[in-house]
Amino acid sequence: MKLTVKLLDIANRGVLLHSTDAQNIRVRDGDRVQIADETAGISVQAHVDTTSSLIEPGVIGVYRPLNATLAASEGTPVEVRSAERPLSLSYIKKKMDGGRFTKDETLEIVKDIVDDTLSPGEITAYVTASYINGLDMDEVEYLTRAMVETGERLQFTRHPVVDKHSIGGVPGNKITLLIVPIIAASGLRIPKTSSRAITGAGGTADLMEVLAPVSFPAAEVQKMTEKVGGAIVWGGATNIAPADDKIITYEYPFRIDARGQMIASVMAKKFAVGADIVVIDIPVGRNTKIATPQEGRKLAREFIELGERLGMRVECALSYGESLVGHTIGPNLEVHEALAVLEGAPEPNSLIQKSLSIAGIALEMAGKAAYGQGFDMAADLLRSGKALEKMRQIIEVQGGDPTVKAEDIVPGEYRFDVRAPQDGYVIELNNSALVTLARLAGSPYDHGAGLDIHAKKGTRVRKGDPIFTIYADREWRLERAIEVGRVLMPVVVEGMVLERIPPERWV
Numbered sequence: 001m002k003l004t005v006k007l008l009d010i011a012n013r014g015v016l017l018h019s020t021d022a023q024n025i026r027v028r029d030g031d032r033v034q035i036a037d038e039t040a041g042i043s044v045q046a047h048v049d050t051t052s053s054l055i056e057p058g059v060i061g062v063y064r065p066l067n068a069t070l071a072a073s074e075g076t077p078v079e080v081r082s083a084e085r086p087l088s089l090s091y092i093k094k095k096m097d098g099g100r101f102t103k104d105e106t107l108e109i110v111k112d113i114v115d116d117t118l119s120p121g122e123i124t125a126y127v128t129a130s131y132i133n134g135l136d137m138d139e140v141e142y143l144t145r146a147m148v149e150t151g152e153r154l155q156f157t158r159h160p161v162v163d164k165h166s167i168g169g170v171p172g173n174k175i176t177l178l179i180v181p182i183i184a185a186s187g188l189r190i191p192k193t194s195s196r197a198i199t200g201a202g203g204t205a206d207l208m209e210v211l212a213p214v215s216f217p218a219a220e221v222q223k224m225t226e227k228v229g230g231a232i233v234w235g236g237a238t239n240i241a242p243a244d245d246k247i248i249t250y251e252y253p254f255r256i257d258a259r260g261q262m263i264a265s266v267m268a269k270k271f272a273v274g275a276d277i278v279v280i281d282i283p284v285g286r287n288t289k290i291a292t293p294q295e296g297r298k299l300a301r302e303f304i305e306l307g308e309r310l311g312m313r314v315e316c317a318l319s320y321g322e323s324l325v326g327h328t329i330g331p332n333l334e335v336h337e338a339l340a341v342l343e344g345a346p347e348p349n350s351l352i353q354k355s356l357s358i359a360g361i362a363l364e365m366a367g368k369a370a371y372g373q374g375f376d377m378a379a380d381l382l383r384s385g386k387a388l389e390k391m392r393q394i395i396e397v398q399g400g401d402p403t404v405k406a407e408d409i410v411p412g413e414y415r416f417d418v419r420a421p422q423d424g425y426v427i428e429l430n431n432s433a434l435v436t437l438a439r440l441a442g443s444p445y446d447h448g449a450g451l452d453i454h455a456k457k458g459t460r461v462r463k464g465d466p467i468f469t470i471y472a473d474r475e476w477r478l479e480r481a482i483e484v485g486r487v488l489m490p491v492v493v494e495g496m497v498l499e500r501i502p503p504e505r506w507v
Helices: 019-025 064-070 088-096 103-114 120-133 137-149 176-185 204-208 218-228 242-254 259-272 293-310 331-342 349-365 374-383 386-397 431-440 475-488
Strands: 002-008 014-018 032-037 042-051 059-063 077-083 162-166 190-194 230-234 277-284 313-320 414-419 424-429 450-453 466-472 491-494
Touching (some): 019 042, 042 064, 059 064, 088 103, 088 120, 103 137, 103 242, 137 242, 137 259, 162 176, 162 259, 176 204, 176 230, 190 204, 259 277, 259 293, 313 349, 414 475, 466 475
Parallel strands (some): 014 042, 162 277
Antiparallel strands (some): 014 059, 414 466
């Protein structure tokens, strides 16, 4: 059937048909059509939306992402006919029924995700099936290799190449902003591709974006790393393992991070950037992704096994996850804290100790330090100012201001102090609830939004002392965070009286 193109500036890879035309072509919402521009010799497949009023009969609305491939002009005549469902849907259905993916099935699914052949609902079904029924180690390896095969790769001539990753689950985990410049200052190369926040209040890419642009093609990431030794960029812009960020998009609304997909996500990007040595940070504790050391050790073995299958040396560090790292949650607040440490601040100890420990493991694995001496070498690189100088080089090569100082990075203008309801000790800071408040305040999209924690677990406080401060860039977001905070009660202060029924509110 011949239809005339109408370009629609909508970020969805599909087409919009008038319901009459859809009926004539014998398709309905969610089906697929093949669109052929016979003059240009271009043919693409797309899923269908229908309308009875937004366009006229005889017209096909082509969404912006699809037209990046079709390259049609307004008014171009195209041939439109119904198309078969992709085979990958039958593989996803098999997983929904409890089956296993084969290597070829996994590659077909990943290709269809990268090519936008699958609709948002179909990708959600894949994510959900993998989350509920899980992936075994063979399936994780298939997914990892498929993610790498369908994207670009970095090829370094000088080795070893180092990388690190934290699986998340603990707020304020800004250690990458210290580890990358420490590793690069040692003479090693560390091309760090990072994700934006999935379940947290700020991913590493969200934090680095406060200091410099983070969206670069793969070739530019390699060039920057070769020039200054390191980079901290958003993986979603590199076309390195592009399926990963597409999958993350559909995990995000559910705040899930399926175990098998998470392992494949981490290792695919390490494999694709040419890493020889990888250190994985696994925070362990209540309200984290990994509740117990036993579970953490099992996950570590899975990372190490997958690394062996891919030819990478992997070591894992189980880290304390029952309290936030440092005192801050949210982009500007966390960046301020990290820069202050690079500039010589002696606190917060949790941020410094964790960063030096993870960096030290990498330095030992790379042969830069003897076993057990990596921590001290990392500390020397931090104290000497070499890490700060390297961070300035990384900021500059990524297009940021290398003269930026911690004092230049300020929180949002709206604030609310949460105060101790009585004398006593802080016996509980609920990580999950704190992240929820930071997100409600606007983090990570509003860079000034977040929390500054004044009294961590075990701190003695007096009635009226500030325990933490909520910051926001917009007043209505602050009010929403305060409202929900009254219900969540993320902080517990106890004196000699252990319980009051009904409980006191903290605001």
